[in-house]
Amino acid sequence: MIKSDELCLECRQEYPLNGKDFCKRECEERAQINAPSIYKLSNEGRKFKDISNQFSSSWKHKNTPIPNVYAVYKIFPNNDLVTKYNDYRNYVENRHGFGYKGRPFPKGNENRTMTRGNEQRRFHGTRMKCFLGIKTDTLCSNSECSICGIIINGFKLSYEGPRSFPWQKFGEGIYFSGTSSKSDYFSKDTKTHNSKKYKAMLLNKVVVGRAFEMLEENKDMEGSPSNYDSVVGEPGEKLNHDELVVYKECACYLVI
Numbered sequence: 001m002i003k004s005d006e007l008c009l010e011c012r013q014e015y016p017l018n019g020k021d022f023c024k025r026e027c028e029e030r031a032q033i034n035a036p037s038i039y040k041l042s043n044e045g046r047k048f049k050d051i052s053n054q055f056s057s058s059w060k061h062k063n064t065p066i067p068n069v070y071a072v073y074k075i076f077p078n079n080d081l082v083t084k085y086n087d088y089r090n091y092v093e094n095r096h097g098f099g100y101k102g103r104p105f106p107k108g109n110e111n112r113t114m115t116r117g118n119e120q121r122r123f124h125g126t127r128m129k130c131f132l133g134i135k136t137d138t139l140c141s142n143s144e145c146s147i148c149g150i151i152i153n154g155f156k157l158s159y160e161g162p163r164s165f166p167w168q169k170f171g172e173g174i175y176f177s178g179t180s181s182k183s184d185y186f187s188k189d190t191k192t193h194n195s196k197k198y199k200a201m202l203l204n205k206v207v208v209g210r211a212f213e214m215l216e217e218n219k220d221m222e223g224s225p226s227n228y229d230s231v232v233g234e235p236g237e238k239l240n241h242d243e244l245v246v247y248k249e250c251a252c253y254l255v256i
């Protein structure tokens with residue numbers, strides 16, 4: 001049996017089996033009871049490296065230096081959100097059959113295969129009013145702290161009314177990007193601690209399903225076209241960076 005290179009996130013005593021976060025049932029149950037919660041990952045582990053790599057290799061804004069990744073946390077949303085997400089993912093999978101027999105990915109690396117629901121890992125930058133991940137691991141209850149709000153309550157369409165957010169290029173939805181520097185733009189709050197500057201960003205699992213590709217913005221969109229599950233802004237002449245928009249709250253949840 002291959003073991004993970006990351007200690008059990010709950011007891012920090014034993015190495016779980018590869019691909020698992022917890023060493024035993026009790027630890028998993030304790031984490032479920034404590035959810036929503038966040039667990040700091042070891043800076044030496046494979047997951048930390050994997051995520052730092054995704055962050056730095058997708059940093060496209062050449063004029064801004066790539067920030068160092070200081071810490072990575074694994075987020076466990078409450079069970080209700082996880083269940084809704086999994087149900088939605090199954091629903092999308094049953095409509096289109098992406099993960100069935102590992103269909104190859106349409107673009108990019110040919111060795112990649114599609115996952116159930118065409119789930120992908122995308123960044124989301126937003127406001128943070130507390131020092132989560134910088135000098136505290138405790139979620140705050142400030143209603144203006146969107147990072148904690150999302151971790152506790154999940155993504156809400158109503159956070160992001162189109163009229164108050166003129167940057168929403170594809171109407172009222174929940175926006176993600178595969179480009180870390182694009183999401184960084186929306187991580188507005190820089191925190192200073194011990195004279196160093198920090199920012200936070202969420203990396204999320206998103207059910208992309210069947211994506212409708214757009215080459216230019218359309219602020220009047222009211223959801224994805226029928227038989228599609230999401231809208232993808234493709235970089236090109238009109239758009240600078242990739243964007244992914246889902247119009248259902250259950251389509252996305254937090255992984256990191």
Ligand SMILES: [Zn+2]
Binds near residue numbers: 008009010011013022
């Ligand atoms: Zn354990």
Ligand SMILES: [Zn+2]
Binds near residue numbers: 129
């Ligand atoms: Zn907070």
